[in-house]
Amino acid sequence: xxxxxxxxxxxxxxxxxxxxxxxxxxxxxxxxxxxxxxxxxxxxxxxxxxxxxxxxxxxxxxxxxxxxxxxxxxxxxxxxxxxxxxxxxxxxxxxxxxxxxxxxxxxxxxxxxxxxxxxxxxxxxxxxxxxxxxxxxxxxxxxxxxxxxxxxxxxxxxxxxxxxxxxxxxxxxxxxxxxxxxxxxxxxxxxxxxxxxxxxxxxxxxxxxxxxxxxxxxxxxxxxxxxxxxxxxxxxxxxxxxxxxxxxxxxxxxxxxxxxxxxxxxxxxxxxxxxxxxxxxxxxxxxxxxxxxxxxxxxxxxxxxxxxxxxxxxxxxxxxxxxxxxxxxxxxxxxxxxxxxxxxxxxxxxxxxxxxxxxxxxxxxxxxxxxxxxxxxxxxxxxxxxxxxxxxxxxxxxxxxxxxxxxxxxxxxxxxxxxxxxxxxxxxxxxxxxxxxxxxxxxxxxxxxxxxxx
Numbered sequence: 001x002x003x004x005x006x007x008x009x010x011x012x013x014x015x016x017x018x019x020x021x022x023x024x025x026x027x028x029x030x031x032x033x034x035x036x037x038x039x040x041x042x043x044x045x046x047x048x049x050x051x052x053x054x055x056x057x058x059x060x061x062x063x064x065x066x067x068x069x070x071x072x073x074x075x076x077x078x079x080x081x082x083x084x085x086x087x088x089x090x091x092x093x094x095x096x097x098x099x100x101x102x103x104x105x106x107x108x109x110x111x112x113x114x115x116x117x118x119x120x121x122x123x124x125x126x127x128x129x130x131x132x133x134x135x136x137x138x139x140x141x142x143x144x145x146x147x148x149x150x151x152x153x154x155x156x157x158x159x160x161x162x163x164x165x166x167x168x169x170x171x172x173x174x175x176x177x178x179x180x181x182x183x184x185x186x187x188x189x190x191x192x193x194x195x196x197x198x199x200x201x202x203x204x205x206x207x208x209x210x211x212x213x214x215x216x217x218x219x220x221x222x223x224x225x226x227x228x229x230x231x232x233x234x235x236x237x238x239x240x241x242x243x244x245x246x247x248x249x250x251x252x253x254x255x256x257x258x259x260x261x262x263x264x265x266x267x268x269x270x271x272x273x274x275x276x277x278x279x280x281x282x283x284x285x286x287x288x289x290x291x292x293x294x295x296x297x298x299x300x301x302x303x304x305x306x307x308x309x310x311x312x313x314x315x316x317x318x319x320x321x322x323x324x325x326x327x328x329x330x331x332x333x334x335x336x337x338x339x340x341x342x343x344x345x346x347x348x349x350x351x352x353x354x355x356x357x358x359x360x361x362x363x364x365x366x367x368x369x370x371x372x373x374x375x376x377x378x379x380x381x382x383x384x385x386x387x388x389x390x391x392x393x394x395x396x397x398x399x400x401x402x403x404x405x406x407x408x409x410x411x412x413x414x415x416x417x418x419x420x421x422x423x424x425x426x427x428x429x430x431x432x433x434x435x436x437x438x439x440x441x442x443x444x445x446x447x448x449x450x451x452x453x454x
Contacts, residue, residue, distance in 0.1 A: 061234035062089045064132060064168075066141035066161045067107075068148045069097025071211050072177040072220040077102065079142050080110050082227035088234060092116070093132060093161050095148070119160045129160055133168035138234035141165070142203070142226050143177035146188050152200075153191035169298075171233035171280065175203040175226045180216025197418055199276060199439040203229045236443060239450065241282030246322040247275045248315055248364065250290030252308045254335035256356060259343045266330035268292035270381075270420065273442035274326050275300045281446065286322070288314045290329055308332055308361035319368045324449055326379040327365040328405070334358040369400040377402050377453045379445065383409045392425040402426065402452050405445055424448050 063083050067076045076092075083090045092107040093116040104115040116128060133139075141148065141161070148162065152174075157163035165172060174195065182188060183205060196202060203221045210218055220226075249271020254262040268289060275287040276297035285300045288311055296302045303318070305311045308331045319325055337357040344352050369378040380401040382392045385408075392406035406423040421435040424445070433444060 060087050060089055061137040061231075062091065062135055063230050063234050064136035064139045064164070064170075065090055065092045065230075066139060066144070066148075066165070067092060067094045067098040067102065068141065068143060068145045068161065069095055069100060070143040070145050070177050070220075071101060072143040073098050073101035075220050075223060076142055077106060077110060078223045079140070079226050079230070080107065082223055083230060084110075086227065086231055088231065089113075091132070091136065093164055095159055095161050116160055119163065129157075129163035130167050132160075132164045133170070136168065136170050137238070138171045138173060138230055139165065139168050140173040140175065140226065140230040140233070142173075142175035143220050144174040146176070146178045146182045146185075146191075149174060149176060149188065149195065150191045153194045169280070171199075171201065171236065173201045173203060173226075173229050173233050175221050175229075176205050176218075177220040178205075178218050179210060179212055180214050180218045183218040184216075193418070196437045196439060199273070199280070201229055201233060201440065236281050236447075238282040240278055240446070243278075243283040243323045244321050245275075245278045245283040245285045246288070246315065246318045246325040247271050247278070247285060248288045248290075248311060248327045248329035248331075249275065250292040251330050252290045252311055252332045252361075253306050254308065254332050254361070255339045256336045257340035257342065257344050262332055262335060262358075264330050264332065266290070266292075268294055268329075269418065270438050270441065271326075271328040272297055273438045274328060274445060277439070277442040277446055278324075283324075286318045288318065288329070308335065308364065312362045312364045312367060315364050315368055319371070320373075322376065324377045324379070324446075324453065325368060325372075326445070326449070327368070327401075328379075328381045329364070330381075330383060331364050332361055335361050363399070365401065366399045372400065375453070377449050379403045379405065379449050381405045381407060383407045385409055389423050389425060389430055392423065393430075396425055396427070403445075403448055426452065 065076060065080055065083070067073050080090050080092065090111050091113045092111060094104060096117060099117060104117060107115045116132060119129065151158070151162045152165045155166060157166040176183065176192070192202060203226050205217055206219045206221055207217045208219050209215050250268030251264045251266040256262065271287070271289070272294050275285050279285045279297060279299040286303060287297065287300050288303045288305060290311065291306060303314045305314050311329060311331060335358065337359045340352070346353065365380045372378050378401045380395060380399050382395050382404050384391045384406060388406045388408055392404040395401065396404045404425045406425055408421050419435055419437045420441055422433050422441065424431040424433065433441070
């Protein structure tokens, strides 16, 4: 079947030259040229035509750029140049339909690297999609058509690009480009939402005149924004290697009897996203999890608990070895004083059901944080319905935390949702974050914690 026959188009305006790309990347916040060490190799023509070839230095990140069949494919050339000017090594993988718009020769000339298209065209590497997947620090697909996004969302790997996307453990960034109707279609939105839940970074398309003649959302994002997202993903690829991280997640359940319990609405999604992100960034992660309906993140050691006292015991075992401890669990403040050995029945145990005596639970965050050692960073969470920042500031001091993530909860916000709005509260100030997917929020919290660690 045709791979991308209806993939749509993104924008019809001509792009600028490589110098403009670098300027755009800098204005968007991407590292300036030379942000990674760059060396000049003799031989070959160059970006600037100086007669020397500018290559990424040893140790610089490798970014794999995927190009799919869309009229915006020509913009991938500018993405490649923007990444190179920031010092990254760039390799390119293309779909067959992408070659109808821009030829592999163009990317070979720009990157001085082989350009991969077919699954079986590299006789020296019989498992090419695996080697590409393992080699890159980040994989950015720009442009990404609706068809390719759908394939990745559903685990379809019927060509080299999608097989590589399925095989890679590196951060995946998609910059979609398509007709406005295709972008707004329920199927496309569901596919993109599924990818975001798995930690894929989307660079949202822009609005405007599309090459098909329509006006709407679907044009490829600005090159500088794509470059910035790719470099951020590559920079995070292994920036936590060697670190030990403790994450607590989910609710606790405090039993009243074998049937009933005192608990809360926490889904554990934020804590699981934090554990998954830290593991992806190279850390050894211990996830102490209350009862949730979530699969264990790949590469994460999960310690399952039920009550607050069980969570405290598990956290105290893990905390001394942790370089970073993130207490995102919603631990019940109180528990029934007595747990009945049998179900309390209406009509027979009305007095016991009408008056349940509660006693305080241990404070997991405060108990651990008061013992933190030099260089250890502790992050707490606060779920608040009012005076959110003020309450988080108070918690920062009383719980001996280095950072408190203040959640705006209530009215369907935070608990159970796939996105959230928070404020990061530290001794040095407050940073309000826009509502974002919890997968993106996880990286933002880890970034802030690493800055505190120094």
